[in-house]
Amino acid sequence: MFNLDRWLEIFDTLLRHKLRTALTALSVAWGILMLVILLGAGTGLQKRVEYNFRDDAVNSIWMSPGRTSKPFEGHAIGRDIRFTNEDYDYIKNHIDGVEYITGRYNLWNNLVVTYGTKKSSFDVRSSHPDHKYLENTIMLRGRFLNDLDLEERRKVAAIGLPVAKFLFGDEEPMGKWIHINGIAYQVVGMFEDSGGEGEMRKIYVPIATAQMAYGAGERIHQLMFTVGNASVDESKRIENEVRDLLAKRHHFSPDDKRALRLRNNVENFREVSTIFDGIRLFVWIVGFMTIVAGIVGVSNIMLIAVKERTREIGIRKAMGATPGEIVGQIVQEAVFITAVAGYMGLLAGVVLLELVSRYVPENDFIRDPQVDMRVAVSATVLLVLAGALAGFFPAWRAARVDPVVALRDE
Amino acid sequence: MNALYSMLMEQGALPPCRCTVSFVSMIRLTKINKSYRIGQHALHVLRDVDLHIKAGEMVSIMGSSGSGKSTLLNILGILDQYDSGDYYLDETPIRALSERKAAMYRNRFIGFVFQSFNLLPFKNALENVAVPLYYQGVSRRKRNRIATSYLDRVGLADWAEHLPSEMSGGQKQRVAIARALVARPRVILADEPTGALDSETSYQIMQILEEVNQSGITVVVVTHEHDIAERTHRIIRLHDGRVQTGDPVPVRQ
Ligand SMILES: Nc1ncnc2c1ncn2[C@@H]1O[C@H](COP(=O)(O)OP(=O)(O)O)[C@@H](O)[C@H]1O
Ligand SMILES: [Mg+2]
Numbered sequence: 001m002f003n004l005d006r007w008l009e010i011f012d013t014l015l016r017h018k019l020r021t022a023l024t025a026l027s028v029a030w031g032i033l034m035l036v037i038l039l040g041a042g043t044g045l046q047k048r049v050e051y052n053f054r055d056d057a058v059n060s061i062w063m064s065p066g067r068t069s070k071p072f073e074g075h076a077i078g079r080d081i082r083f084t085n086e087d088y089d090y091i092k093n094h095i096d097g098v099e100y101i102t103g104r105y106n107l108w109n110n111l112v113v114t115y116g117t118k119k120s121s122f123d124v125r126s127s128h129p130d131h132k133y134l135e136n137t138i139m140l141r142g143r144f145l146n147d148l149d150l151e152e153r154r155k156v157a158a159i160g161l162p163v164a165k166f167l168f169g170d171e172e173p174m175g176k177w178i179h180i181n182g183i184a185y186q187v188v189g190m191f192e193d194s195g196g197e198g199e200m201r202k203i204y205v206p207i208a209t210a211q212m213a214y215g216a217g218e219r220i221h222q223l224m225f226t227v228g229n230a231s232v233d234e235s236k237r238i239e240n241e242v243r244d245l246l247a248k249r250h251h252f253s254p255d256d257k258r259a260l261r262l263r264n265n266v267e268n269f270r271e272v273s274t275i276f277d278g279i280r281l282f283v284w285i286v287g288f289m290t291i292v293a294g295i296v297g298v299s300n301i302m303l304i305a306v307k308e309r310t311r312e313i314g315i316r317k318a319m320g321a322t323p324g325e326i327v328g329q330i331v332q333e334a335v336f337i338t339a340v341a342g343y344m345g346l347l348a349g350v351v352l353l354e355l356v357s358r359y360v361p362e363n364d365f366i367r368d369p370q371v372d373m374r375v376a377v378s379a380t381v382l383l384v385l386a387g388a389l390a391g392f393f394p395a396w397r398a399a400r401v402d403p404v405v406a407l408r409d410e
Numbered sequence: 411m412n413a414l415y416s417m418l419m420e421q422g423a424l425p426p427c428r429c430t431v432s433f434v435s436m437i438r439l440t441k442i443n444k445s446y447r448i449g450q451h452a453l454h455v456l457r458d459v460d461l462h463i464k465a466g467e468m469v470s471i472m473g474s475s476g477s478g479k480s481t482l483l484n485i486l487g488i489l490d491q492y493d494s495g496d497y498y499l500d501e502t503p504i505r506a507l508s509e510r511k512a513a514m515y516r517n518r519f520i521g522f523v524f525q526s527f528n529l530l531p532f533k534n535a536l537e538n539v540a541v542p543l544y545y546q547g548v549s550r551r552k553r554n555r556i557a558t559s560y561l562d563r564v565g566l567a568d569w570a571e572h573l574p575s576e577m578s579g580g581q582k583q584r585v586a587i588a589r590a591l592v593a594r595p596r597v598i599l600a601d602e603p604t605g606a607l608d609s610e611t612s613y614q615i616m617q618i619l620e621e622v623n624q625s626g627i628t629v630v631v632v633t634h635e636h637d638i639a640e641r642t643h644r645i646i647r648l649h650d651g652r653v654q655t656g657d658p659v660p661v662r663q
Contacts, residue, residue: 016532317489317513318516320516404489
């Protein structure tokens with residue numbers, strides 16, 4: 001129901017009561033602005049945490065051998081531990097709960113890679129086929145390494161997107177032969193990696209091929225595996241079993257942290273997400289309180305505004321206004337002012353977050369803060385509703401009394 | 411009979427009565443009682459008030475301060491409730507009206523003039539005069555045109571754009587009278603309209619009210635000033651909430 005006259009009357013009233021209007025608008029806009037900033041900071045924090053874990057599977061356990069620091073079974077300290085293919089097989093076959101497992105044998109960093117006249121240096125890693133699950137490798141073309149590649153010690157390679165771009169440009173890379181330090185490998189796949197550019201400027205070759213080609217025998221530099229959706233406790237159980245197994249095989253003390261360096265991502269992620277859940281809860285509580293404060297503020301202002309207008313209501317009634325007309329006008333005023341102010345607060349908040357995510361440099365705390373528009377809009381609607389109700393009840397009461405009562409009010 | 415008269419008058423078959431008091435009853439009160447509750451006590455303000463004002467009459471209600479004049483006028487203006495008795499306005503019973511009906515009577519039938527003016531402070535003179543028309547749903551342009559003509563009638567055409575705070579008491583009361591007249595009511599009720607004004611200005615206001623009455627509108631003025639009361643056809647005296655009997659003698663002619 002659009003009533004131009006009513007709107008003109010409302011604009012007029014709002015304009016002639018600038019302080020009242022400004023106070024209401026400010027309290028609503030401020031509440032929404034704070035909420036948007038808060039929620040934005042919350043998601044920014046969450047994104048930062050997720051960003052830290054973007055590279056590797058969060059349900060993975062990573063191990064590298066070190067040097068013994070405790071005497072054990074008559075062995076002196078300072079002994080180097082080395083993983084072998086046998087360790088890989090043992091863990092894979094004897095430990096319950098291991099999902100995907102891979103070893104890594106690192107070739108020298110920055111090997112010279114050529115295709116035709118194109119020549120550059122890239123990291124080359126050798127691994128088992130399951131490696132793709134641990135690094136969140138996403139195949140764009142072809143395939144990753146497979147069991148047959150390892151069995152037959154094939155000279156095949158999966159290359160990252162930037163590698164393919166550099167070596168091949170627009171040319172089709174699949175099936176082409178590239179040279180890594182003079183040895184020819186056939187490209188069987190092209191991938192990208194959620195870990196970012198650094199994780200994509202890589203070439204993967206079968207670990208068995210690398211061990212043979214570079215005279216590494218059975219040696220493995222690193223072992224890592226995932227544990228499915230195991231709980232933290234279960235991951236600890238698996239971790240301990242693997243540690244015991246390796247300790248037994250390599251004769252070091254299971255308590256020797258230096259002999260086996262182990263990183264349990266399940267546990268780490270749980271810790272960080274517990275902190276994050278706490279922060280998120282905090283953000284929600286503060287956000288909720290902000291809204292409650294906003295509602296209380298708006299209600300208060302409305303209450304005072306209606307009180308202030310008791311005499312005006314009396315005059316209008318004496319001139320023949322029905323309670324419906326009076327309440328309608330006051331509520332419409334309240335809804336209009338809170339809606340406009342809420343929208344302003346929303347806009348200011350979103351613009352602010354946009355500026356932050358655009359101009360604040362990469363840091364350890366926050367990343368790309370954004371607000372869930374549904375939450376922000378719901379909060380605004382809530383405030384508008386609160387304003388309407390807070391205007392409605394006192395206005396209804398004031399409009400129901402006999403004009404003399406309202407007119408007596410000073 | 412009254413309905414017939416109104417119909418004939420509206421159709422122009424009868425001339426609007428000019429100062430001659432018709433036989434038609436405009437306001438009729440019988441045994442009106444009203445008391446205010448103050449704590450545990452009841453203050454009996456109006457006691458069995460009987461009152462009869464005919465259409466086209468101009469009467470004044472006099473009485474000392476606290477005798478219940480304002481209370482009586484507010485009841486007549488449907489701004490307040492009464493406890494018992496009967497009130498007929500233009501032969502229509504005014505009792506337990508719905509808010510909508512009450513608003514309709516206040517808007518179209520009655521014009522109220524207050525001692526303290528009761529103008530809306532944030533609206534200028536023209537807008538104040540136009541308020542009753544707003545609640546009739548008259549368009550903005552038409553409202554302003556009609557309001558201007560009534561402002562002109564009280565001699566304030568040049569003050570249309572001024573806020574009440576920029577005007578003198580007499581000017582404010584004239585704006586209030588224009589506002590009371592703008593919806594072309596049948597009755598004007600004025601509660602000490604000159605109470606806050608000097609005598610010079612008071613006479614101007616009374617002059618206007620007399621002209622209003624001469625145009626056929628029934629006028630009831632509450633006052634405690636004799637010279638004001640003497641300018642009306644009839645004085646009704648209130649004493650301790652009772653109408654003094656014995657002197658419903660017309661003052662003039
Ligand atoms: N709302 C009220 N509550 C209690 N007493 C009231 C109220 N309004 C008026 N009175 C009392 O009623 C009496 C009549 O008041 P009023 O009609 O205003 O008198 P007048 O207008 O003749 O001076 C006074 O004694 C006054 O104090
Ligand atoms: Mg009085």
